[in-house]
Amino acid sequence: MSAGLRIRRLAADEAARHVDALADVLLDCVEGGASVSFMWPLARERARAFWRGVAEGVRAGERVLLIAEDAAGRIVGTVQLIVAQPDNQPHRADVAKMLVHRGARRRGLARQLLLAIEQAAREEGKTVLVLDTVTGGDAERLYARGGWQAVGTIPNYALMPDGRPCATTYFHKQL
Template sequence: MSEAITIRRVGMNEAMACVDALADVLIDCVEGGASVSFMWPITRQTAVAFWRRVAEGVASDERILLIAEGGEGRIVGTVQLITAQPENQPHRADVAKMLVSRSARRQGVAMRLMAAVDEAARDAGKSVLVLDTVTGGDAERLYERSGWVRVGTVPNYALMPDGTPCGTTFFHKQLVPLTSS
């Protein structure tokens, strides 16, 4: 039986306190082969510096940070919503760094994070979301099951952590505002 998972938004005061735990998740994912902008071996210094920049973005209200916590409050997953967009795109946000620790996969954590990111986007007044992912990976199927629409694929767009070229598939999602009854 899997442990209870809680999904929640991290505010600006807490984001910096989560940096080390988020670095653990990032390192685990990159070590496991996830193409999420980092090469293996990723240093702890690199991972911590990345999450500090994310925390600064949360503090400046440029992004929303969601975390998934397992037993005893251990962070096992995360996703970001980048809300700072050009002035002609105030209705749009980018979904970034959807990460789940290998030990917490196949337990519905990613689906719950994606549902939470939809809710956070609506709360922020966003109606168009975009993201990209490795072509042919598990995340592609996750996004399709979550209602995302495939836009297209760019071959050799990025590198896997081991340096192997990989294609990237782009998705969008049009959010319909929730109506209260």
């Protein structure tokens, strides 16, 4: 792990206490152009409401939430595992909202978050993981280097935060 960085799992109560810090990371990523389901400008209260919902998902046992903290204890990254799946897919989970604050990038944190969420999936008894990402972005290269298999690309699937359409590539990994 990079010097001074710590990745850990949050329980629901702790996730609820960190809504503002998690909103800071989300706002920074969306402002920086990350296509993660939100448009820019993103209202702070909307970002806070999203994280309150995530905390409730953790409380309900539907999600696993990991955070990365810097040496000062500031949240600089996060990733989720959506474990609530249909009855015929109890072995599967979705990786979602891997976010790294722009000030913490280029230090291997995303790779560390990916490895940590894969370990969390194993602990949850999951053997098939699925995720999607913007085609041609840094994350796509990260997943490919991490042993994830590209399944396919859908043109014009989503919008970038500035409104431009973008393609999305789906990946899976067998654990």
